[in-house]
Structure formats: C-alpha cells, structure tokens
C-alpha cells in the first residue's frame with residue numbers, strides 16, 4: 001500500500017508526501033525517486049532507521065520523523081542540506097552526534113521533544129539560522145554556554161528536563177521571546193535575565209526557585225508562569241545581625257571599584273593591563289541603596305514585586321526579587337522595603 005502511494009506521488013511530481021500512521025517499519029526504496037519533494041511526513045510509524053538512498057531528496061525542506069523507534073539521528077540527514085524544519089519527537093534518541101549540526105546549518109526549527117537526550121553538544125552553535133528549539137521531556141542536566149551563539153533563536157523550550165542550572169550566557173540571546181523552563185530543578189535563574197529585551201513569555205513553573213534575580217521587575221514579559229516554586233515567604237521573623245569583617249580582598253576590590261568610577265582614574269587605565277583582575281571585577285554587584293560596588297560579600301535581601309502593579313501582568317501575586325545591599329549600615333537605614341532572608 002505504501003508503494004502504491006509512492007507511485008501516485010511520482011506520477012504527480014509531488015512536492016509533499018505523507019506516509020504518516022501507516023504502521024510501517026521501513027521506507028519503500030522508491031521514495032528516493034521523489035526528488036522534487038519539499039515536505040516528507042513519516043511520523044507515527046515503527047521506523048528505526050532511514051535508507052541512505054533518501055539523500056537524493058536534496059530539495060527537502062521539511063521532514064517529520066516524530067513518534068517512531070529511532071535510537072539515533074539517521075545518518076542520511078547529513079546529506080539533506082536544504083532541511084529547514086526537522087521533527088524527531090517521540091523517539092528513543094539518547095545521543096546527538098556532534099557533527100550533525102554543521103550539516104543541518106539551515107534549520108530554523110528543531111523539535112526533539114520526548115526522547116532520552118542527556119547532553120546537548122556545544123556544536124549546537126552551528127545551527128546559526130535556528131529560530132525554534134524544543135527539547136521538552138528529555139534528560140538534560142546542563143545547557144552549553146554556546147547556546148548564546150544562536151542569534152536568531154526566538155523560542156526555547158526545555159520543559160521537563162533535569163536542569164539544575166542555566167548558563168548566564170542565555171541572557172544574551174537577542175531575539176528570544178519565549179522561554180519555557182518549567183518542571184526542572186532550577187534553584188535560581190541567571191542574573192541578567194532582564195537583558196532579554198524581547199522576552200514576552202516566561203514559564204518557570206515547577207522548579208525550586210526561592211526568588212527571582214536582581215532587577216527581574218525590569219523584564220517586560222506579557223505572560224509569566226511561576227507557580228510550584230519554593231519562593232521565600234513574606235513573613236517577619238526575629239533575626240540577629242552579625243557584623244561581618246570584610247576580607248582584605250573584598251576591601252581592596254571595593255576601593256578599586258570606587259576609584260575606577262572616577263573618569264580620570266589612573267587605576268582604571270592600569271586595569272586595561274591586567275585583564276585577569278578586570279575580569280574578576282566585572283562580576284561586581286552594586287548596592288541597591290547606596291550604589292557602592294562590592295565583589296564577593298553582600299547582604300542578600302528581597303523586595304516583593306507585585307506582578308500586576310509593578311510588571312503590568314494579570315496576576316495580583318507578589319513574588320520575591322533578589323536585592324543586594326553592601327552592608328548592614330545600608331540595611332538599617334529607614335525608608336526602604338527590602339527584607340533580609342532568613343531560613344526558619
């Protein structure tokens with residue numbers, strides 16, 4: 001029956017061809033003769049491989065291999081250079097070969113949902129045209145920093161994985177408008193998430209977040225999903241302030257950072273000759289009250305941001321957003337709404 005369909009498609013010089021849901025475990029070799037094909041649907045079958053002969057489909061732009069029995073990305077995909085949309089969801093794939101990404105450099109959509117992928121290779125950076133990357137229901141534990149090189153990425157879906165952290169470089173994806181990271185094990189989001197200026201949808205539900213990063217209220221999202229986290233509560237408890245003696249390194253860093261703020265600072269010019277020191281100082285934070293910079297020692301506080309009032313979202317929920325203060329002397333000033341964080 002599959003062969004009859006191929007013969008009919010051959011006669012019609014078909015651009016699109018489907019063998020979806022035909023319960024087949026191999027592709028008729030005649031499919032390789034459909035050289036005008038742009039779109040091929042092979043989803044919902046029992047395929048465990050694809051014949052290498054399919055490399056004749058050099059015009060193919062869309063291939064759906066979803067819901068089959070593939071244990072690896074079929075090698076023939078290396079020879080289909082026109083592919084723009086690739087669906088491989090619902091298979092048994094554990095590993096992604098590093099060299100596949102260079103061969104698929106024209107992809108704009110890659111859907112690998114519902115597989116068993118543990119590692120996303122750094123070579124993903126080769127997919128320079130990628131706009132949508134979906135890897136829900138896999139076993140990813142880390143995302144490589146190289147993901148930040150996918151300049152055209154607008155949608156990233158990492159829902160239902162084993163992520164415990166995200167690379168800070170994620171905040172440099174210039175076009176990202178939808179970020180789905182629900183149901184992982186994230187304890188915090190990368191600082192600097194407010195730099196995602198195009199972000200419209202953020203789903204962080206079902207993680208282990210205790211608070212949002214510094215300046216989160218500046219993110220201009222239109223939809224935020226954050227239920228099922230371990231956010232600190234707005235509950236007042238007694239606490240003792242232990243005066244901390246700053247280390248010599250911290251004191252020196254604060255002095256250098258302060259001095260470097262002066263426009264004609266000699267130190268600022270000297271830093272250019274010491275990139276390692278400049279790198280270390282680039283991680284400095286700034287006190288939300290007095291603006292003094294600090295390096296490794298600060299007082300972690302939160303402010304409670306009302307989603308409706310402060311971020312113009314539909315929910316009236318208040319969520320904790322991290323605030324860093326330089327010292328207890330700033331914390332003890334009156335007139336601010338920052339709370340110290342206590343574990344009770």
Ligand SMILES: [Zn+2]
Pocket residue numbers: 287288289290291292325326327330
């Ligand atoms: Zn301060």
